[in-house]
Amino acid sequence: MPLTFLGRYSHEAVAVDPYTHSIYLTEDASGPNGLYFRWTPPPGFRAGKGALRALAQ
DSSP states (O other): OOOGOSSSEEEEEEEEOOOOEEEEEEOOOOSSOOOEEEEOTTTTTTOOOTHHHHOOO
């Protein structure tokens, strides 16, 4: 299932903060500089198996 709320670009790497559940993503850029993104979960978000899928639906 596409997680479009994480952006529509080529992701190169991802890291998840286990305390805040924020997701940090890097962009696979063809130019000299890529970008660094942070996704912050909405209030009340409960992390766990299937949580991102449920949010996407």
